[in-house]
Amino acid sequence: MQLPSDLPHVSLMDGVTPLQEMPRLREALMSDGRSCPRLYIKRDDLTGLAGGGNKTRKLEYLIGDALEKGxxxxxxxxxxxxxHARQTAAAAAKTGLAAHLILFETVGYDDPAYNTSGNLLLDNILGAEVHRQAKNADARAVFEEITAKIRACGxxxxxxxxxxxxxxxxxxxxxxxxxIQEQAKATGIKxxxxxxxxxxxxxxxxxxAGRALAKGGPKVDGVSVSKPTREALLGELLDIASQTSERIGGGPVNEEDVHVDFRHLGDGYGLPTEGMxxxxxxxxxxxxxxxxxVYTGKAMAGMIAAILNEEIAETETVVFLHTGGMPGLFAYPAEFRPK
Ligand SMILES: Cc1ncc(COP(=O)(O)O)c(C=O)c1O
Structure with a gap:
């Protein structure tokens, strides 16, 4: 099964990312005599573009569309x-585009490293123009002003x-x-x-949308790191999923296929939790x-909690999708000091 081949696309990575087993994590989770499903990790942190992550993949289509539109x-x-901003800066550099990043001080995490290191440092190295904004800045007005300036310069x-x-x-x-389905088949797992x-x-x-195109397959288990409730995300999620499905010629995406765990968000987006x-x-x-x-640490906390709470049967096989974000660790040094 394949996506339509005529969608605008630019290549930012080579081939597929690895699907690896995590036997030692499984062993650690079984240490109290508990059961544990078989665990794999899909390494989309290894997409290869300036620190990698899920945005490399999205940007292959988005930059493809941008280039097609001139x-x-x-x-x-x-x-x-x-x-996402760091990956956009890298994708723009690789394809010869200029990048403007409008970055909001929304998180309220006060470590000095948060304000200078991690992704922010890399945005500068990658040559993006960073427009730093206060938490309550008018996003639309900022965007319009920057767009107008770019147009005025041709x-x-x-x-x-x-x-x-x-x-x-x-x-x-x-x-x-x-x-993932193809790799699982080649590895002999379901x-x-x-x-x-x-x-x-x-x-x-x-x-x-991929699941709808394939007419079934693994359950998709999201762990929310941003929206606090199902009501806060369901409509938007179904809209994007349905539009994506329509774009690739798939079937409908139904509300009952949307599984999201909200128990690992903590005090909010970007704010550390003990579980993370x-x-x-x-x-x-x-x-x-x-x-x-910010993302995969909380998602992994969600997966581990589901395993320890026996919400997943030991006969199952679970894939954790590693969507990247490692540079963010350098913005949170206080959380990871030796205890
Ligand atoms: C490392 C990482 N993982 C996961 C996500 C979440 O992906 P999405 O925004 O598509 O829900 C992001 C989004 O920025 C991210 O940077």
């Missing part, structure tokens, strides 16, 4: 430590939504759903569920894999 500049927005801007989450960007995660972090919703929407810190350290110390503090 753009020479991309504009996007996010939080100060946005991985540029052609293309707007990439927050997180690259629209039907164009999410197409990439429909592709990943199919890729995947029962795919756990991942849910932020701006595009990754989950894309996976669900434990999950980041456990995966690092058992598998030598670095997660991130």
């Amino acid at each position: 753009a020479d500049t991309v504009i996007t927005a996010g939080a100060l430590q946005s991985n 540029g052609t801007p293309y707007l990439i939504p927050v997180g690259g989450s629209n039907a164009i960007g999410s197409t990439a995660y429909a592709q990943v759903f199919l890729e 995947v029962d569920s795919i756990f991942h972090a849910n932020g701006s919703l595009g990754t989950q929407a894309g996976l669900l 810190v434990s999950a980041v350290e456990l995966v690092a110390r058992t598998e030598g894999i670095l997660l991130d503090p």
Whole structure:
């Protein structure tokens, strides 16, 4: 099964990312005589573009669309430590576009490193123009002002939504759903569920569109790191998923296929939790894999809690989708000091 071949696309990575087993994490989770499903990790942190992550995949379609529309500049927005912004800066550099990043001080995490290091440092190295904004700045007005300035200088801007989450960007995660299925088949396993972090919703929407195209397959288990309730995300998630599905010629995405766990958000987006810190350290110390503090750390905390609470049968096989974000660790040094 494949996506339509005529969708605008630019290549930012080589081939597929690895699907690896995590035997030592499984062993650690079984240490009290508990049961544990078989655990795999899909390494989308290894997409290879300036620190990697899920946005490389989305940007292959978004930058493809921008180039087809004759753009020479991309504009996007996010939080100060946005991985999406860093990946957009890298994708723009690789394809010869200018990048403007509108970064909002939304998180309220006060470590000096948060304001200078991590993704923000990399945005500068990658040559993006960073427009730093206060938490309550008028996003639309800022965007209009920057767009007008680019046009006044003869540029052609293309707007990439927050997180690259629209039907164009999410197409990439429909592709990943199919890729996981193919890798599972080649490995001789049947995947029962795919756990991942849910932020701006595009990754989950894309996976669900891929599932609709494949007419079934693993359950898609999002762990929310941004929206606090199902009501806060369901409409938007279904909209992006349905539009993505329509774009790739798939079937409907139904409300009952949307599974999101809201128990691991803590005090809010970008704010550390004990579960996140434990999950980041456990995966690092058992598998030598670095997660991130904002997305994959909380998602892994969700998957581990589901296993320890016996919400997943030991006969199942679970894939954790590592969506990247490791540079964000450097913005949160206080959370990971030796105890
Ligand atoms: C590392 C990482 N993982 C997961 C996500 C969440 O993906 P989405 O925004 O598509 O829900 C993001 C979004 O920025 C991210 O940076």
